Amino acid sequence: RKEVEQDPGPFNVPEGATVAFNCTYSNSASQSFFWYRQDCRKEPKLLMSVYSSGNEDGRFTAQLNRASQYISLLIRDSKLSDSATYLCVVNRASDMRFGAGTRLTVKP
């Protein structure tokens, strides 16, 4: 079983839609959590950290459920520019593990 699991998608949604991505992790010792975004042929870039109490950054909302070892990302009012691969990242000590990523395409 992979340490970090994500639904690979692809998710194809119209502009303005709300879309949610889920991620589960297997190591209960994991300490911090992030969502990264990767555009085609580019390096991953931090989208947002995930706080235990849940956090919001504009149209993006991240949630963490430590008991279920589950992380989510909600994108509201999708834009064409949101098209990318979204990577769930789980961190402990000097070990940062990535999920396989979920591909999102937002269409006009």
Added chain:
Amino acid sequence: DTAVSQTPKYLVTQMGNDKSIKCEQNLGHDTMYWYKQDSKKFLKIMFSYNNKELIINETVPNRFSPKSPDKAHLNLHINSLELGDSAVYFCASSQAGTGRWRRAFFGQGTRLTVV
């Protein structure tokens, strides 16, 4: 100013050759990583160094040898290159410790093609 820079950006080489990829970060981070992203786009950790000390060495062939001359540099040397080594290799760095500030910054990647 590039925070994490790796060179070269593209590398095309023949099977059996030895090549190196260099990585430098100017963020003052203690931890550096090498990741491999294959054609299926999965980003897999290869190595992690903390203050020049090897912390993680995943199941990577010993043809791959990381070298950290100081905590700002982590180079990757690959011996006897094979076709299956073709991938994009990303260097990254982060601050040590735990917590949400331990975000990783990535280099632009090195696209290695073995022919």
